[in-house]
Every structure is written in C-alpha cells, then in structure tokens.
C-alpha cells in the first residue's frame with residue numbers, strides 16, 4: 001500500500017467549460033390539472049447547475065394552497081381514471097414510454113444540468129426510468145383478482161384489486177427522472193392518480209416528464225407536479241400527507257424525512273411506500289473473483305458519485321485478499337475517476353449535488369482522519385474545479401468509533417474494513433438500523449446461500465454490483481423502508497384488496 005502512497009496518486013481533472021445548449025423540454029411552470037401554472041402567490045425559486053452554480057431557470061415556489069388545488073385535480077381525475085380499462089391505461093403508459101425513449105437525450109441533458117451527473121450516467125438513468133414505464137404498461141393488464149373456493153355451496157368468494165386513490169409522490173434529487181417513473185407508472189397502472197413534489201434541487205426532470213405525459217395523452221389531473229423550494233417543503237408536505245384526499249404517500253429520500261412523513265400518514269391511517277436510506281455492505285470473501293469484485297465495486301461505489309441509497313458504503317474485505325483488493329481499487333480509482341462538468345466527454349464523476357451534501361461528505365472524512373483513518377487517495381475538495389467537487393477517496397484503518405463506519409456517507413468515499421470470518425462480515429453488516437441493498441462476492445455456493453439468508457437486507461447481490469431492474473421488487477427492511485417498487489409488487493402497492501361475497505346463488 002505504502003508504495004502506492006509514495007508513488008503519489010493524484011486525480012485527473014477535466015477542467016470545465018459549461019456548454020448547456022438550449023434544452024428542449026425545459027419547463028419553468030408547474031403542471032396542475034393539465035395546465036402549466038405559476039404559484040398562486042407568483043413566487044419562484046432558482047434551479048442551479050451544481051457543476052458551476054449557474055442558474056438554469058426559475059420554477060414556481062408553491063405553497064400549501066397550490067398543493068391542495070393539485071390534490072383536488074387528482075381527486076377529480078381519479079373518478080374517471082379508475083374506471084378506464086387496464087388495456088387503456090397500458091396503451092397510454094406505452095405511448096408515454098415511447099415519447100420518453102424518443103426524447104432520451106433531451107431528458108438526460110436536463111438531468112445532467114440540474115443534478116451534475118455525467119451525461120452518460122444521465123442517459124443510463126433515463127433508460128432505467130423508461131424501463132419502468134414499459135414494465136408497468138405490461139403489468140397494468142396482469143393485476144388479477146382471485147376467485148377462492150367457497151366454504152358454502154351457494155356463495156362465491158371474489159377478491160379484486162382496486163386502486164387506492166390519490167397518491168402523493170415525494171422524490172429526491174439523486175435520480176430525478178427514474179424515481180418519478182418508478183412510482184408514477186406503477187400507480188397509474190393500478191388506476192390511481194397523483195401529485196408529485198419533486199426535490200427542490202431537481203424539479204426540471206419531473207416537469208419534462210410531465211410534458212411528455214401530456215403529449216402522450218395522459219388525461220388532465222392524473223399527473224400533477226407541484227414545485228416548491230426547501231423553505232416550503234414541509235408546509236406542502238403536510239398537505240400532501242394529511243389531507244383527506246390522499247390515500248397513499250410514496251416517498252423516496254432520507255430516513256429522517258421518511259419518519260416525519262410516516263408520522264403524518266399515521267394520523268389518517270394512510271398507506272405508505274417508503275424507500276429510505278441504506279448503508280450497504282460490500283463483502284469480499286477469499287474465494288471471490290477479485291477482478292470481478294473490483295469492477296463491480298467501482299460501479300457500486302462511484303455511480304452517481306456515491307449519491308445513491310444502494311451505493312456500497314462499507315467495504316468488508318477478508319484479510320486474505322485485503323491488500324490485493326485495496327491495491328486494485330486504488331489503481332481503478334486513479335484511472336477511472338475523472339472529475340468535471342458532466343457534459344464533458346470522458347468525465348465520470350460530477351459534483352456533489354448541493355452544499356449541504358458536500359459539507360456532510362467532507363466532515364465525515366475529516367472525522368475519520370482525525371480518529372486515525374488514512375486516505376490513500378483523495379480526502380479533500382477539488383476546489384480548483386468547483387466548490388462542490390470532492391475527490392474520489394479511499395480510506396483504510398477505519399474503526400467503529402468513526403462516522404464512516406456506521407453511517408451512510410452518500411458520496412465518493414470508500415471505507416475499507418478488514419474482516420477475518422464470515423461471522424464477522426455478517427455481524428458488521430447487520431449492525432445498523434438500515435437494510436436496503438447488500439453485496440456479497442464469493443465463489444463458494446454454500447457460503448453464498450448461507451450468507452445471503454442471514455443478511456438482514458431487502459436486496460442481496462451476489463457477485464454483482466448493480467441489482468436494480470424494473471422486473472424485480474426494490475426495497476428495504478428495518479429503517480430502510482416499507483413496500484416495494486418495481487416487479488408486479490410495485491403496482492400492487494397501489495391497490496387495495498376487496499373481498500366481495502355473492503350469496504343466494506341457488507335461488
């Protein structure tokens with residue numbers, strides 16, 4: 001390790017020259033009841049590009065009253081949308097999918113501008129987001145009920161699935177497009193309508209998606225987008241959680257905010273679908289194919305600069321392969337992590353999304369270093385390219401008293417922890433209140449089954465670093481959330497089971 005340190009690894013930077021061309025699909029109004037509208041008090045707030053802090057545009061800074069108007073539009077639309085046939089809903093979703101496919105590059109440019117992620121990654125997000133539109137277009141027609149053998153000769157027992165009603169959709173900034181399609185396509189397939197409150201950092205992808213939904217013929221009021229600054233998020237959030245119109249709250253974001261929303265939902269006994277923070281272990285056992293593990297480690301850690309709830313957070317590496325793993329990781333980081341403006345060819349790591357996020361990452365690394373961890377690469381801001389660029393970092397000598405050992409960092413920081421046994425790997429993995437994704441690298445089949453069974457996580461990837469797909473149920477256990485997105489389960493979340501007894505069939 002020290003030889004690499006002495007070799008003086010330094011990061012490559014691509015100096016930015018921002019070239020945002022005029023973005024097609026860039027909207028600067030909110031979308032309510034099929035119309036593009038301003039806030040009722042005419043307030044606006046600026047959406048900025050985190051790569052250079054330049055303003056992209058302003059959008060309405062809506063308040064509680066605007067949220068209520070949007071809920072009423074969604075409620076009215078529900079009365080007709082719920083009665084459409086599954087085939088009609090599937091056909092509208094498919095049309096929306098096609099338009100999003102045709103506009104993939106435009107959508108990706110918006111995502112890069114507002115979130116900072118490299119364009120190639122933004123294109124990946126759009127493809128991923130679109131896959132949910134396609135998947136739920138298909139799923140709409142398979143939300144079957146049941147006829148259960150009746151215990152009575154003259155009665156039938158029917159179980160049908162009914163849409164829950166109006167859903168409040170509150171989304172984060174890290175996947176500004178995909179977090180919307182993953183929820184909205186599912187709830188629309190089930191026959192529900194919604195009000196979306198996108199993150200204040202990234203409302204533009206949501207508005208662009210709404211524009212394409214409008215073009216696809218989604219009836220007015222089925223999708224509404226209410227934009228709001230952080231200042232108004234809690235007032236708007238309160239209406240979206242507590243108003244009687246709302247039947248379900250679908251949220252992706254921090255565990256902290258998720259708990260606040262869950263509390264508000266409880267007052268009205270509302271359904272919730274919560275996708276909250278993770279703290280994913282990335283376990284490498286001695287039999288693992290090390291090159292494969294390292295390639296996947298790069299994806300699992302540095303996709304979106306580590307700003308993903310399923311990002312690998314704690315690298316638990318068996319002592320037999322620890323040195324080789326750390327050496328290989330350092331080499332890959334040095335070669336592949338190229339910071340800069342996401343619109344530039346070759347850039348793989350953009351800025352952190354906002355100042356709060358940048359501060360959090362740097363203070364967690366500083367905490368670790370002050371307690372004895374060593375940064376073999378990185379460990380500081382790349383201030384020469386921008387105020388939100390943090391160098392891709394690899395820490396060793398990480399111990400349990402450090403924040404990085406226990407908490408999700410949500411940034412480009414690898415924390416390597418040496419383990420000596422399967423039991424120790426499981427103990428450390430399961431020692432937090434999070435339980436979203438986990439990664440396990442082993443070629444020992446019995447070990448793979450044994451360990452995956454004992455990992456208290458909603459998702460386990462064995463010998464892989466990317467696990468999310470529209471076909472599979474995504475979600476966590478413990479404080480990582482409630483409910484599943486994707487798969488057939490993703491649409492079922494937005495349905496209530498209705499039992500109907502039909503009697504007197506002999507008369």
Ligand code: ADP
Nearest residue numbers: 170171172197198199200233234237253254257
């Ligand atoms: P992140 O740290 O990823 O931004 P947050 O949980 O803070 O995660 O934000 C996710 C979403 O929750 C954003 O759309 C944000 O505006 C919204 N949000 C934050 N606080 C509240 C609140 N009190 N009520 C409703 N929504 C909120």
